[in-house]
Amino acid sequence: MTSHSMHRETWLDEAAGRLVRPYTVSAGRTRPTTAMELLSWVVATGVRPRGRLEPDHDVALGLCGAATTVAEVAARMRLPAAVTKVVLSDLVAVGAVLTRPPSPAADPTDRSILERLLVGLQQRL
Amino acid sequence: MRLDASAGGPSGAGLPARLVWLCVALAAGxxxxALGTATWALAQSPGPAPTTVGLALVCAAVASIAITxxxxxCVHRLARAHVRTKASASAGQPVAGQQVEVYVGLARRLQGLVHREIQLLDVLEAQVEDPDLLKGLFQVDHLATRIRRYAENLAVVGGAVPRRQWSRPLPLVEVLRSAIAEVEQYARVRVVxxxxxxxxxxxxxxxxxLLAELVENATAFAPPHTEVTVRAxxxxLxxxxxxxxxGLGMPHPEQDRVNAxxxxxxxxxxxxxxRDGRIGAWVVSALxxxxxxxVKLQSNxxxxxxxxxxxxxxxxxxRPPARPPATEPGRMPSRGEPTGTATASSSMAGASPSPVGARHHPPAPPALTRAASPATAPAFRDAVASGQAPRDAGAAGPLLPRRTRQAHLAAPLTRGGPGPVNQPAGDHDPTLMADFLRGASSGSGEPPAVRAVPRH
Known part of the structure; x- marks a missing residue:
């Protein structure tokens, strides 16, 4: 058995974990209606959907003001990528957000990019 | 309709109680x-999720159901123990308080395990991109969240302090959504x-x-195709x-009994x-x-x-994160909200710093406007007394007279102005941007670092 004090500690703020569980954000959905990758671009179209948005959709739309990636939105919202994709695909469905496939330069397996990165790092260090 | 929990245990204490607890602890283990295995399996294989993960998740799900x-x-059992404690105390018999303490101690252990389970789930959910696998994870997550609710209720009914705490005020909308997440049929519930x-x-x-208990009750005793709405x-007060x-409502004598x-x-x-299995009402009343x-029940x-x-x-x-818009004069503004003043004075405080009230006296500097308000100053003192001084002091600024930009403008000019520059000084809010950022970041679960650490 663990020590007595371990069962008395409290979890404050960050340690308490997130208040809204990720499954509530997407209402349990895990499959986005629009195909997206982590490095797909998303940008707000300026079209404001009728009615009120869910709080997370509102935040996501705010983050898409300038073109950004799905990964960036997920990181900023501190949500799993799959849930972020569902939220963003909802916004795509109502015409509030446009998505584009990732630009070729963002391909992480591009050897020339990696080599240039390596050279750059070696020059710096 | 009954306010009850999803399961009721057999009555009696001692050995059966320990057996139930043993099973719960085993299931939690x-x-x-299982979740640890799933995390490990995912970490080992960079490709698509292996079957190990799926199997581990099934195990975790089954175990979670057992824990729930x-x-x-156990909540039922503890409530009974409580009743016995009271009954025996009133009859002058030895108190069964020690038994309650044992239950609370066990509840805390369960809390610790579930907390770790949810932390593991957070890690897994961030790694998994496969929709089917994530769906399974979400089901385990939902069960774990409900177990946490029972474990925390169990501790609270026994008189313990909640272990999850926040140093900042939590947006009510997040509190409502969190409550809904703890309900079995959460998809049927809508926040208006x-x-x-x-x-x-x-x-x-x-x-x-507390809210989860009421929402659960509403979903359980209304037809499955109907919606449950939550408004604030x-x-x-x-x-x-x-x-x-x-749903079909509750007969009035029944309503009166639960309300009592x-x-x-x-x-x-x-x-x-x-005896009727209505422990939900007991938990709600304790909380x-x-x-x-x-809390009151009534027909709608x-x-x-x-x-x-x-x-x-x-x-x-x-104060709420969002400022009330100037177009709604009837609403209670946030700044004058006292933390312990009487109802009458709070409504006076509410009227004074509202945009509409301030507009009638555009030349008055903010300090004078505040000083003239009979209740905001006590409210500020109350805030200081209740330990909210740093936040409020930062929000309100020093109480010195300040020059007001464009205060000489005629009232109609200031009224039609689009930007905050044309607003009278009484309406100026130096923390508006910080509040906005705080609101946005709290929506995304980030800590509100904006107010605490200024960038300049």
Whole structure:
């Protein structure tokens, strides 16, 4: 058995974990209606959907003001990528957000990019 | 309609109770091990998720169901122990308080395990991109969240302090969503916007569980195709949260009985309620009593039941993150919200710093406007006394006369102005941007670093 004090500690703020569980954000959905990758671009179209948005959709739309990636939105919202994709695909469905496939330069397996990165790092260090 | 929990355990204490607890602890262990295995398997293989992960998740799900049932049974058991304690105390017999302490201790262990389980789930959910696998994870997550609710209720009914606490006020909308997440049929519940205001961090978990109990009850006793709506509105005493279902309602004598329990648990024969399996009402009343929350059931226009929860002003955060727009003069503004003043003075405080009120006296510097308000100054003192001084002091600024830009402009000019520059000084809010950022970041679960650490 663990020590007595371990069962008395409290979890404050960050340690308490997130208040809204990720499954509530997407209402349990895990499959986005629009195909997206982590490095797909998303940008707000300026079209404001009728009615009120869910709080997370509102935040996501705010983050898409300038073109950004799905990964960036997920990181900023501190949500799993799959849930972020569902939220963003909802916004795509109502015409509030446009998505584009990732630009070729963002391909992480591009050897020339990696080599240039390596050279750059070696020059710096 | 009955306020009850999903499972009721057999009566009696001693050996059966320990057996239930043993099973719960074993199941919790299995769940933790299964999730750990899944994490490990995912870390090992960079490709598509292997079958190990799926198997581990199934194990975790089964274990979680066992814990949920066990924890529910234990809440029931603890409530009974409580009743026995009271009964034996009133009859002059030795108190069974030690038994309650044992239950609370075990509840804390369960809390610790579930907390770790949820932390593991957070890690897994961030790694998994496969929709099917994530769906399974979400089901385990949902079960774990419900187990946590029972474990925390169990500890709270036994008199323990909630272990999850927040130092910042929590947006009410997040509290409502968190409550809904703890309900089995969460997809049927809808929060009707707008929801404004905040709940003080120390009471966050308790308010979440209290609301979850009422929402669960609403979903359980209304037809499955119907929606349950949750609304929040400001009232003189604080914030009223209304949970409406479209079920068949509750007969009036029954309503009176549950309301009597909710109002004053001492007057009702709790033993009777528990024999009928209505431990939900008991949990709600225990949580409400702890924070001075009023809960009442009444019939609604749909013929169903409405649960009204009044979160009193001292339980609310200092101010909601969003500013009230100038077009709604009738609404209670946030700044004048006191933390302990009487109702009458709070409504006066509310009228004074409102945009409309301020507009009638554009030349008055902010300090004078504040000083003229009879109730805001005491409210500020109250805030200082209740330990919210740094936040409020930062928000209100020093109470010195200040030159007001464009204060000489005629009232019609300032009224039509689009930007904040044309607003009278009484309406100036130096923390508007910080509040906006804080609201946005709290929506995304980030810590509110903006107010604490200025960038300049």
């Amino acid at each position: 299995v769940a933790a091990i 049932a066990g924890a529910a049974a 916007p707008p929801v404004e205001g905040t709940v003080r961090g120390h009471a966050g978990a308790d308010v979440v569980h 509105r400001r009232v003189a 604080g914030v009223a949260v209304e949970v409406d279902d479209r 329990l909710l109002a004053d648990p001492g007057r009702v024969d709790v033993g009777d309620l528990l 409400a009593r702890r924070h001075g929350i009023t 226009v749909y013929g169903g039941l409405q649960a009204v929860v009044i979160l009193p002003t001292p339980l609310l955060g200092d």
